[in-house]
Amino acid sequence: MAYNEVSVKAPVGKKIYSQEEAVKASFEYFKGDDLAARVWVNKYALKDSFGNIFELTPDDMHKRLAKEIARIEKRYPNPLTEEEIYKVLKGFKYIVPQGGPMTGIGNNYQVASLSNCFVVGNDGDSDSYGGIMKIDQEQVQLMKRRGGVGHDLSHIRPKGSPVKNSALTSTGIVPFMERYSNSTREVAQDGRRGALMLSVSVKHPDSESFIDAKLEQGKVTGANVSVKIKDDFMEAIEAGKPYVQQYPIDSDKPTYKKEIDAGALWEKIVKNAWKSAEPGILFWDTIINESVPDCYADLGYRTVSTNPCGEIPLCPYDSCRLLAINLYSYVEEPFTTQAKFNFNLFKEHIHYAQRIMDDIIDLELEKIDAILEKVNSDPEAEDIKFTELNLWESIKKKANEGRRTGIGITAEGDMLAALGLRYGSENAIDFSEEIHKTITLEAYRSSVYMAKERGSFKIYDSKREEKNPLINRIKDADPELYEKMTEFGRRNIALLTIAPTGTTSLMTQTTSGIEPVFMPVYKRRRKVNPNDKDVRVDFVDEVGDHWEEYTVFHHKFKTWMEINGYKTNREYSQEDLDGMVKKSPYYKATSNDVDWLAKVRMQGRVQKWVDHSISVTINLPADVSQELVGDLYFQAWKNGCKGVTVYRDGSRSGVLLSNDSKEKKKAGSFPTKRPEKLEADVVRFQNNKEKWIAFMGLMDGKPYEIFTGLSDDEDGILLPRSITKGYIIKSWDGEESSRYDFQYINKRGYKTTIEGLSHKFNPVFWNYAKLISGTLRHGMPIHKVVELVTSLQLDNETINSWKAGVARALKKYIPDGTLAEDAKCGECGSDEVVYQEGCLTCLSCGSSKCG
Structure with missing residues (x-):
C-alpha cells in the first residue's frame, strides 16, 4: 500500500474484474490495439489500493x-x-481529460490530487537552509500524489558567497x-519515479555550473533542467x-556581480543541448511579458518556473489540470479531396x-x-505535519x-x-x-459566459x-468579446496550453500533441529463440541474440491506406512501403523530415494564441x-517562442527503427592489462536498511572494475559523503602480492588514501567482484553484466x-x-523497455521503474 493512499475494501455488490477480463474487453474496445488496452487498464481503470479493478472498458470510465x-x-x-x-x-473522440x-475523478479509493502540474517556491526568495x-x-509531498513539480534555483546564493554558519561560504546551486x-x-508513484523541472536564470553567477551538472555521469538524473534566458543576454550574443x-x-543593488563572455556561455548551452538534449531553453522575458497571470x-x-515538460509556467503553489481536444475528429471525409474541418462543431466543443x-x-x-x-x-505530531x-x-x-485551466x-x-496539408x-x-x-477566442468566450453565471475569478x-499582448490580440480579433470580458470578468486567470499527450495519444490512436507523426511506418523487434518452430530471424545483434522484425503502421496512416485501397493485413516489401508513404500526406512530414525552421515558425505563430506555453521538440x-x-x-x-527543446538523433536511442537499414556499431573491448591508476566513482546506495558503497574503476568513462560491500565504520571505510x-591505484605489498x-x-x-580496498570487504564479495570485473574488462556490454549479476543463484541472504x-x-x-532484453512493461505490457538514467523506461507508455 502506498503511503498516500487510503485502503477501502470493495463495497458489497460492486463487480470486480480480473486483469485478463479487463484487457480482453478493452482490446475489443480499441479494435485490436493491445497496447492501448493495456495502458488504459494499468493506468486509468478504476482500482482500489489492493489492485481490484472495477471498470471493464473505457466506456465505464467515461x-x-x-x-x-x-x-x-x-x-x-444552465x-x-x-x-x-x-x-x-x-x-476518446472529442474531449479527453488527461x-x-x-x-482520479470519481475515485474514492485513493486520496490523491487531480492536478498534473505544480510549482513550489519560497516567499521572498529565501535561500536559507530551512527554506x-x-x-x-x-x-x-506532491510527487507522492503523482504530481509533476517544478521550481527555480535562482534565489540560491552563488558558490563562495559568505554565509553566517560554520560553512563560512555557500556551496552554490549544484549540490542542491x-x-x-x-x-x-526516491519517490515511488506506482512504479514510476517523480517528475521534476529545475530552472535557473542565465543572469545567476552559477548558471554555467548548472548547465554542466547533468553531463557528469550519475549526477542530477532525476530532473529535467532548463535555463531562463533573458532578452538582454540574447542581445549581448548578437552584439558580441x-x-x-x-x-x-x-x-537594483546586487551583493555580487561578474562580467562574463556571453558568447562562450551560449556556446556551452548549445553544445550541451546538441550532446544530450538538455538544458532546455525558456525565453523568460517572453514568458513574463505574455503572461496574463x-x-x-x-x-x-x-x-517563477514551469512544470517538468515546460508547457505550464506557474507561480509558487499554483497547479493546473490538463485536457486535450482531439483535432482529428473534426475532419469530415478525411484523406479525400472532399475533406473539410467542421468549425461549428469544434467551437461548440471548445x-x-x-x-x-x-x-x-x-x-x-x-x-x-x-x-x-x-x-x-x-498519527504524526503536528510539527511533522506542518x-x-x-x-x-x-x-x-x-x-x-x-481557477487556472x-x-x-x-x-x-x-x-x-x-x-x-503537409506538416511544416x-x-x-x-x-x-x-x-x-x-480555441483561444472560444475558450475565453466560454470563460466570460461562466463569469456572468458563476462569477469571475476573485482578483479579476x-x-x-x-x-x-494576448488580451490585446483578443481585443483586436473580437472587440465584442473583449467588451463583454471587461463587463463580466473572466472565470479563469489563464486557460490554454499545449502539453505532450503520450498515453492520451495512444488511446485516441493519433499523433501526439502539436507534433507531427513520428513515423507512419516503422519496425519493432521482438527477441526470438532461433530453435523454435516457424520462427523468423531478421537480425542478430553483437552478442548473438536473435530478433524478429515486424512492420507497424501508424493508426491514421492505416486509415489512409484503407481509403486508398491498400490492404493493411498483408506483408509489404520495403520498396512497396516506401512507395505508399511517398503517395500519402505523411510524406516528408515526419518528426525527422519536417523543416526545422518551419517548425520553429509554426511554434511561434501558434504560441501567440496560447496563454501558457507549448511542449514541442525539434x-x-x-x-x-x-x-x-x-x-x-x-x-x-x-519568432516569439516561450521555450524550445532540441533532440538530435542518437543523443538518446531506443528500439523503434526506421525502415532504412543501418549498420550497428559493435561494442569494443578494454585493454586486459590493468593500468596502475584508474579514475573512479564512489556510488552509495541502500538495500532495505543497509548502507552500501561501491568504488567503480573507470576506463574511458565506462566501468572497468568494482569493489563494493557494506559501508560501515567497523570495516574501515571512513570516507566523507562529499x-x-x-x-583506484594498484600497488604491491610484495613481489607477487598486489x-x-x-x-x-x-x-x-591534500591527497588521502584508503589502503587495500580488496581487504576491506567480506572475502566472498571480493571473489564475486573479481568475476564481475573480469567480464567488464573483456568488453561485455554493461546491461549484459547486470543480467549476469542478477541471475546468480545464491543462497546467502547477505550475498x-x-x-x-x-x-x-x-x-x-x-x-x-539500451534495450532491456526479455523485459516487459508492468504498466502496458510493451516489450519496448529501455534503460534511461539507470531506470527501466517504457518507450510506449512512458512509465519508469527504478531500483
Whole structure:
C-alpha cells in the first residue's frame, strides 16, 4: 500500500474484474490495439489500493467522469447534462481529460490530487537552509500524489558567497540540484519515479555550473533542467558584447556581480543541448511579458518556473489540470479531396471543454479537502505535519482564487494530414494558427459566459490586463468579446496550453500533441529463440541474440491506406512501403523530415494564441552541427517562442527503427592489462536498511572494475559523503602480492588514501567482484553484466543483498536507450523497455521503474 493512499475494501455488490477480463474487453474496445488496452487498464481503470479493478472498458470510465462532472454542473445555472458530457467524452473522440483527472475523478479509493502540474517556491526568495529543505519536502509531498513539480534555483546564493554558519561560504546551486534530484528518484508513484523541472536564470553567477551538472555521469538524473534566458543576454550574443551576471538576479543593488563572455556561455548551452538534449531553453522575458497571470504578480501570481515538460509556467503553489481536444475528429471525409474541418462543431466543443475544465477545479478542491482531512487525521505530531498541511492550504488558495485551466489539443499532425496539408508547409502553418486562434477566442468566450453565471475569478481586474499582448490580440480579433470580458470578468486567470499527450495519444490512436507523426511506418523487434518452430530471424545483434522484425503502421496512416485501397493485413516489401508513404500526406512530414525552421515558425505563430506555453521538440538528424542548434534557438527567440527543446538523433536511442537499414556499431573491448591508476566513482546506495558503497574503476568513462560491500565504520571505510570521485591505484605489498588503494583529494587539497580496498570487504564479495570485473574488462556490454549479476543463484541472504546492490550501481552506467532484453512493461505490457538514467523506461507508455 502506498503511503498516500487510503485502503477501502470493495463495497458489497460492486463487480470486480480480473486483469485478463479487463484487457480482453478493452482490446475489443480499441479494435485490436493491445497496447492501448493495456495502458488504459494499468493506468486509468478504476482500482482500489489492493489492485481490484472495477471498470471493464473505457466506456465505464467515461460514464464515471460524466456522472461526477454533471454533479458539479448542477451547482450552476444552465447545467450540462450527464448525457451531454458523456457524448463528448465517449470513445476518446472529442474531449479527453488527461492523466490525473482521468484517474482520479470519481475515485474514492485513493486520496490523491487531480492536478498534473505544480510549482513550489519560497516567499521572498529565501535561500536559507530551512527554506531549501522546505522545498525539498514540498516536492516530495506532491510527487507522492503523482504530481509533476517544478521550481527555480535562482534565489540560491552563488558558490563562495559568505554565509553566517560554520560553512563560512555557500556551496552554490549544484549540490542542491543533486539533493532535489535524489529526492525525486526516491519517490515511488506506482512504479514510476517523480517528475521534476529545475530552472535557473542565465543572469545567476552559477548558471554555467548548472548547465554542466547533468553531463557528469550519475549526477542530477532525476530532473529535467532548463535555463531562463533573458532578452538582454540574447542581445549581448548578437552584439558580441560581455554580459553581467549578478546576485540577487533582480536586485537594483546586487551583493555580487561578474562580467562574463556571453558568447562562450551560449556556446556551452548549445553544445550541451546538441550532446544530450538538455538544458532546455525558456525565453523568460517572453514568458513574463505574455503572461496574463503576471498582471497579478504583486498579488502572488509572479511566474517563477514551469512544470517538468515546460508547457505550464506557474507561480509558487499554483497547479493546473490538463485536457486535450482531439483535432482529428473534426475532419469530415478525411484523406479525400472532399475533406473539410467542421468549425461549428469544434467551437461548440471548445465551450464544453472549458466548462468541464472549470468543473474539474471544483472536483480538485474536493480532493484537496480530502487530502487535508487525511493529513490532519494521521498519527504524526503536528510539527511533522506542518509543512504538508501548509503546502495543500496554499495550493487550495491558488486553485480557488485563480481557477487556472489547461485546455490543449492532440492529433495536430493527423488533422493536417487528413486535410491534405503537409506538416511544416506554409498553408499548414496558416491553418494551424487559425485552429489555435479559434480555441483561444472560444475558450475565453466560454470563460466570460461562466463569469456572468458563476462569477469571475476573485482578483479579476480589467485595468491590470490592459497592456497584456494576448488580451490585446483578443481585443483586436473580437472587440465584442473583449467588451463583454471587461463587463463580466473572466472565470479563469489563464486557460490554454499545449502539453505532450503520450498515453492520451495512444488511446485516441493519433499523433501526439502539436507534433507531427513520428513515423507512419516503422519496425519493432521482438527477441526470438532461433530453435523454435516457424520462427523468423531478421537480425542478430553483437552478442548473438536473435530478433524478429515486424512492420507497424501508424493508426491514421492505416486509415489512409484503407481509403486508398491498400490492404493493411498483408506483408509489404520495403520498396512497396516506401512507395505508399511517398503517395500519402505523411510524406516528408515526419518528426525527422519536417523543416526545422518551419517548425520553429509554426511554434511561434501558434504560441501567440496560447496563454501558457507549448511542449514541442525539434527533431534533428545525428550529423547536424552545433551551429545549427544555435541558429534554431535564435530563430525560436525571434519568432516569439516561450521555450524550445532540441533532440538530435542518437543523443538518446531506443528500439523503434526506421525502415532504412543501418549498420550497428559493435561494442569494443578494454585493454586486459590493468593500468596502475584508474579514475573512479564512489556510488552509495541502500538495500532495505543497509548502507552500501561501491568504488567503480573507470576506463574511458565506462566501468572497468568494482569493489563494493557494506559501508560501515567497523570495516574501515571512513570516507566523507562529499567524496564522489577519486582514483583506484594498484600497488604491491610484495613481489607477487598486489593491493588496490582508493585515493582522493580532501577539502584542504591534500591527497588521502584508503589502503587495500580488496581487504576491506567480506572475502566472498571480493571473489564475486573479481568475476564481475573480469567480464567488464573483456568488453561485455554493461546491461549484459547486470543480467549476469542478477541471475546468480545464491543462497546467502547477505550475498543476495550485495548482488542487488552491485546491479543497482552498474545500472547507472548503462547507456540511455539500451534495450532491456526479455523485459516487459508492468504498466502496458510493451516489450519496448529501455534503460534511461539507470531506470527501466517504457518507450510506449512512458512509465519508469527504478531500483
